Amino acid sequence: MAADTLPAENHAFRAFCYNLPMSTATRTTSLFSRNLRKEYPVAVRGEGCWIVAADGRRYLDASGQAAVVSIGHGVAEIGRAMAEQASQIAFAHTTQFHSEPAEKLAARLLAIAPRNFRNGGRVYFVSGGSEATETGIKLARQYFLESQQPSRYRVLARRQSYHGSTLGAMSVSGNVARRAPYAPLIPEWGHVAPCFCYHCPFDKTFPECKLACADDLDAFLRSNDASTVAAFVFEPVVGATLGAAPAVDGYTVRIAEICRAHGILLIADEVMTGMGRTGKPFASEHWGLEPDIILTGKGIASGYAPLGAVLVAPHIVESFEEGTASFMHGFTYQAHPVATAAGNAVFDYLEAHRLFERVTPVGETLRKALAKLENHPHVGDVRGLGLLQGVEFVKDKSTHEPFEKAAGIAEKIRQAALEKNVLVYPGQGTLDGTRGDHVLLAPPFIIKPEECELIAGALQYALSRVFSA
Ligand SMILES: Cc1ncc(COP(=O)(O)O)c(C=O)c1O
Numbered sequence: 001m002a003a004d005t006l007p008a009e010n011h012a013f014r015a016f017c018y019n020l021p022m023s024t025a026t027r028t029t030s031l032f033s034r035n036l037r038k039e040y041p042v043a044v045r046g047e048g049c050w051i052v053a054a055d056g057r058r059y060l061d062a063s064g065q066a067a068v069v070s071i072g073h074g075v076a077e078i079g080r081a082m083a084e085q086a087s088q089i090a091f092a093h094t095t096q097f098h099s100e101p102a103e104k105l106a107a108r109l110l111a112i113a114p115r116n117f118r119n120g121g122r123v124y125f126v127s128g129g130s131e132a133t134e135t136g137i138k139l140a141r142q143y144f145l146e147s148q149q150p151s152r153y154r155v156l157a158r159r160q161s162y163h164g165s166t167l168g169a170m171s172v173s174g175n176v177a178r179r180a181p182y183a184p185l186i187p188e189w190g191h192v193a194p195c196f197c198y199h200c201p202f203d204k205t206f207p208e209c210k211l212a213c214a215d216d217l218d219a220f221l222r223s224n225d226a227s228t229v230a231a232f233v234f235e236p237v238v239g240a241t242l243g244a245a246p247a248v249d250g251y252t253v254r255i256a257e258i259c260r261a262h263g264i265l266l267i268a269d270e271v272m273t274g275m276g277r278t279g280k281p282f283a284s285e286h287w288g289l290e291p292d293i294i295l296t297g298k299g300i301a302s303g304y305a306p307l308g309a310v311l312v313a314p315h316i317v318e319s320f321e322e323g324t325a326s327f328m329h330g331f332t333y334q335a336h337p338v339a340t341a342a343g344n345a346v347f348d349y350l351e352a353h354r355l356f357e358r359v360t361p362v363g364e365t366l367r368k369a370l371a372k373l374e375n376h377p378h379v380g381d382v383r384g385l386g387l388l389q390g391v392e393f394v395k396d397k398s399t400h401e402p403f404e405k406a407a408g409i410a411e412k413i414r415q416a417a418l419e420k421n422v423l424v425y426p427g428q429g430t431l432d433g434t435r436g437d438h439v440l441l442a443p444p445f446i447i448k449p450e451e452c453e454l455i456a457g458a459l460q461y462a463l464s465r466v467f468s469a
Helices: 011-020 076-088 102-111 129-146 167-172 176-185 212-223 252-259 283-287 313-323 336-353 357-372 409-419 449-466
Strands: 043-047 050-053 060-063 122-126 156-159 229-234 263-271 294-295 308-312 379-385 388-393 425-428 439-443
Touching: 043 357, 060 167, 060 449, 102 122, 102 308, 102 336, 122 129, 129 167, 129 229, 129 308, 129 313, 129 336, 156 167, 156 212, 167 176, 212 252, 229 252, 252 283, 263 283, 283 357, 336 357, 357 379, 357 388, 357 449, 388 409, 409 425, 409 439, 409 449
Parallel strands: 156 229, 229 263, 263 294
Antiparallel strands: 043 050, 050 060, 122 308, 294 308, 379 388, 388 439, 425 439
């Protein structure tokens, strides 16, 4: 009898079948869970914005899991497209072959990318956001080798940012909590101020601040040997770390000018914000930004397959073509035929159901529903762009003072919303990596107005529950 056909709760039976000591048999999972003290429900089915667990409980997925699911759960035609591809050719190594779905998806991505990617840009497919960041870092380094500037290798980033969990991606990430355990393993190449008006690092107000946060990059480069810097990476809307904090007008343009002036590449991390999440195919386009490299992931296959991508501007491609022509990098599963087939099927679905266009109006509907939270004495800010929105909780609304970390507000809000069967994505450390609480909302683009009301209602309930004492 296969292990997965055994009823998990039947511990004695498991022990008998597998000749296990009872202590082992009574564990309900063999997975190295995210949190070994927690019990996790088993997800068995998805239907639109809903996830159904093995016990029949239905959860409204208000965060698209982690801002991943764009077209909704359980779209059968995506599975069919993947099965069809797998039945033709499931895998061919990229040292020997290209595949049709990868070629097709690359062309489609370049067609919706900012204008500078159009004539001669290329796409490097990977299996997720962290691999995209690794690839972007190494691409920037090798670009400068190809361009005869071997001193350039550092990739600067911002404090209060997240670019992935592998060691290269961690070294650019400015997420204090996620970095802390691995500090001895990761280099510090330099972090500058985030663009975060609600807790401005300079205690200024936009627009009187004259974009002091952008100028922080220039100041850093002037005082830290810019000739060793290869690139600057940033999230146009800071997702998990700040709870959907968008760049203000003028910020990305100034950043691009500073990068050009110092001869460094600009990398937009659109792992969370790409593929329509903020109301444009890529968030960079809200400000007419033309980065040299775009990292994307999550929504590119809407969770149906592990997929990420690095979009590379033509001038970088040319430097390789004129140089070694060979990127010293690679993953076995890059540009996987079945994963890119999923990406194409998701793209077809987004186009056929006009979901790219739906994000802005539905984002406004969600925002209106959330507006009723704003009067609560502990709701400091509701912010975001399109269907990437965040709610920040503060102790003192007039000073924006956060709660102490030990109060665990974001997690308590998550748990209380769960009582109403609504899944939100909590974050702590919003202010400085330690203090500050928010929840992130990033539902599928198909979310209905009544589901937006359910989300707002669950958060209202959670506020009353958490702050009732
Ligand atoms: C902006 C950003 N970059 C990179 C990553 C890493 O992506 P992954 O978890 O797919 O490796 C994430 C994940 O949350 C992200 O939000």
